[in-house]
Amino acid sequence: NAGVTQTPKFRVLKTGQSMTLLCAQDMNHEYMYWYRQDPGMGLRLIHYSVGEGTTAKGEVPDGYNVSRLKKQNFLLGLESAAPSQTSVYFCASSPLQGGWHGETQYFGPGTRLLVL
Amino acid sequence: ELKVEQNPLFLSMQEGKNYTIYCNYSTTSDRLYWYRQDPGKSLESLFVLLSNGAVKQEGRLMASLDTKARLSTLHITAAVHDLSATYFCAVGGGADGLTFGKGTHLIIQP
Numbered sequence: 044n045a046g047v048t049q050t051p052k053f054r055v056l057k058t059g060q061s062m063t064l065l066c067a068q069d070m071n072h073e074y075m076y077w078y079r080q081d082p083g084m085g086l087r088l089i090h091y092s093v094g095e096g097t098t099a100k101g102e103v104p105d106g107y108n109v110s111r112l113k114k115q116n117f118l119l120g121l122e123s124a125a126p127s128q129t130s131v132y133f134c135a136s137s138p139l140q141g142g143w144h145g146e147t148q149y150f151g152p153g154t155r156l157l158v159l
Numbered sequence: 160e161l162k163v164e165q166n167p168l169f170l171s172m173q174e175g176k177n178y179t180i181y182c183n184y185s186t187t188s189d190r191l192y193w194y195r196q197d198p199g200k201s202l203e204s205l206f207v208l209l210s211n212g213a214v215k216q217e218g219r220l221m222a223s224l225d226t227k228a229r230l231s232t233l234h235i236t237a238a239v240h241d242l243s244a245t246y247f248c249a250v251g252g253g254a255d256g257l258t259f260g261k262g263t264h265l266i267i268q269p
Contacts, residue, residue, distance in 0.1 A: 076256045085247060085259035093254045101256055147192060147204040148257060
């Protein structure tokens with residue numbers, strides 16, 4: 044069981060470039076999430092998905108798009124990167140019950156993104 | 160809008176001492192999570208608290224939840240250096256994701 048994996052681990056972009064971050068989970072979880080972590084800010088939810096083919100906006104969705112074409116994968120896209128998107132991005136997943144029976148969210152290792 | 164506040168945000172303490180981290184949240188929730196993060200690493204789940212009065216303990220860490228006061232505490236007993244990390248509380252879960260506090264950066268010195 045690999046759990047939650049993220050690709051790439053680190054990336055440097057120039058302003059205006061685009062890229063896609065890939066998240067994969069092998070736990071058959073229904074729910075998947077993308078967060079960003081900035082110094083002193085904790086983690087903030089960007090987008091989330093409650094199942095294959097569904098996505099929804101979180102707290103800070105501007106400048107990002109997502110897709111969940113397969114249950115195990117959740118992609119985060121930056122169409123035109125900006126320096127304000129320099130951050131560490133974490134993907135997470137959780138089972139359908141979503142915590143009511145004690146389930147937690149499982150986090151990936153993170154992707155460090157630097158936008159110059 | 161749900162808000163989660165932790166205090167203190169920074170804590171330096173000596174080994175062997177006890178201390179408590181506080182987590183207040185602004186709207187009703189029956190699920191509260193505690194995570195640990197080491198520098199440059201991902202988040203590790205510590206506790207999931209599901210109901211009022213819930214108390215969970217793991218080693219030198221004990222977490223409790225008072226839903227009426229909208230308060231959770233993470234108590235550290237006889238701190239050791241290995242507990243140095245950043246601790247986050249988070250509220251919510253399920254389909255809507257988690258709302259995190261800003262984290263408590265804990266340094267435990269010999």
